[in-house]
Amino acid sequence: MIEEIITARDLTKKFGDFTAVNRISFEVKRGEIFGFLGANGAGKTTAIKMFCGLLYPTSGQGSVAGLDIFTEREKIKKRIGYMSQKFSLYEDLTVAENITFYAGIYGLQKKDIIEKRDELTDKLGLGDFENKLISSLPLGWRQKLAFSVAIIHSPDIVFLDEPTGGVDPITRRQFWDLINEAAHSGVTIFVTTHYMDEAEYCDRISMMVNGRIEALGKPSQLKTDYNVESMNDVFLKLARG
């Protein structure tokens, strides 16, 4: 077992003259819920894409599940799950077809797929909707389904890029229950968000401002360090410099 499931050392990504991610360094431990916080445009998505093999870093070092993010991208892809801001499911396919498809491209066996599908629809209470098109589902359900699909192949780690955008607080709360459940079953969670209240649900967080990590630690510890009441205040203090 590797204790550090994600490592980053001076990881940098430049687009032309613009430095989107500026020498970030941190580790994520197995089974952790690691929050990656920051304002819009702080470089969270760019960072996540480098770990998922969607972008090449400009410089620095990094590893996911013990595999190098420069040279072992294809191997990494088998070990991770990824959910983007758009809860990307196919709207013109049914719930069951979406599940089958995503399980299929991760190479699951047919009988495992059927088993997983039934288990999933049961758990999410989507049994009656199995043959309904995604376009007929409310946003909250799509979001939960997108998350469940992202971990359908039991990855070591799942990257969630702003998974709670655009949904109401109750649905967000329910969604975090799902995340916690997954974390208990051993999946490491790497989640970006700009909702500071969600930071409280994370084991550890890093705070990103303009491409740099300005703070890193347990939420409670950060609050003490900066001598404030809430994570929101930590963020405001950092953002204003």
Added chain:
Amino acid sequence: MKRFYAFVKKEFYHILRDYRTMIILFGMPIAQIMLFGFAITNEIKDAHIAILDPSKDYTTSRLNEKLLSSGYFILDKYLNKPEEIEPVFQEGRVKVVLIYDEDFSQNMLKYNQASIQIIADATDPNTANTLINYVTSIFQDFVLSQDPLPKSVVRIIPEIRFRYNQNLKGVFLFVPGLITIILMLVTAMMTSISITKEKEMGTMEILLASPMKPIQIIIAKVIPYIFLSFSISIIVLILGYFVFEVPVIGSLTLLLLEFLLFIIVALALGILISTISETQQVALMLSLLGLMLPTIILSGFIFPLENMPKILQWISYIIPARWFIVILKNIMLKGSGIELIWKETLILAGFAIFFIVVSLQKFKIRLS
């Protein structure tokens, strides 16, 4: 392979579920071939003609009779003086006015020469041209059937035969043209839109973060469109054959292989378009303006390339459809084998390789 299969299956769901697009994709070519075959014809029947005949003698009345019994013309009215010509055209019904010399018969006997002026309404130049051709050939026919024959110095009697398309049926050209457009439309436009859709919906990122390799994703996405465009063009081929007797004289295998080659060119173009467009609308506009228009206009399908300005002819060299139509016409109508179309085939293959390399390059750049 299992992953690949799951992907292709999903792609077929997308296509089959979008029944509106399916209706357009299958309905449009069928409607077009029927239109081109039945409704659009270059032959003109019952054109209105007005005649100004000051001599009113035996010869002119025989000529008129011959003209009017040809089936191409019906008499609108006899005119009495030249001033009536303009108003008659203005009314718009009359397409041709015929003006005989005075003393037509006598001139013919005395000088062995008599003249007729033929004026045509050229607001529609193609019609005017065709009608003039009808009139002159009827007159020539008349002259040759004179007894005794006029004593001209040399007599050349052309006997015309239209090879490969005896009856000059327009549909002979439209079937190859339509197949070209369908292959271009369905493969290039539909693939570019469907790949861009994945980008727009954000699903492309998920796919790229999965163990599927980019090249697998692309191939899996285009396979259904290869099937689709192949089957539609075969439907057009069959319709052309059974309804309009458009033949496939050459090798069917060669024809289908050439289909495949052109589909690969179109696919590469579609992928290229999808790499440079972020939204489906952009992909659609690029395909329409960048591919469809040149394919229709500069391929020689509707407008003869020989009559175009040099610069447009040069541009037409880089239109894959231009070469493909030549290949189709040669195989289908002339029965040519590969030895006569290897040059065009090689050019298409060149296009295919070039566009594939460029689009893969673009795809890679987008990833890094």
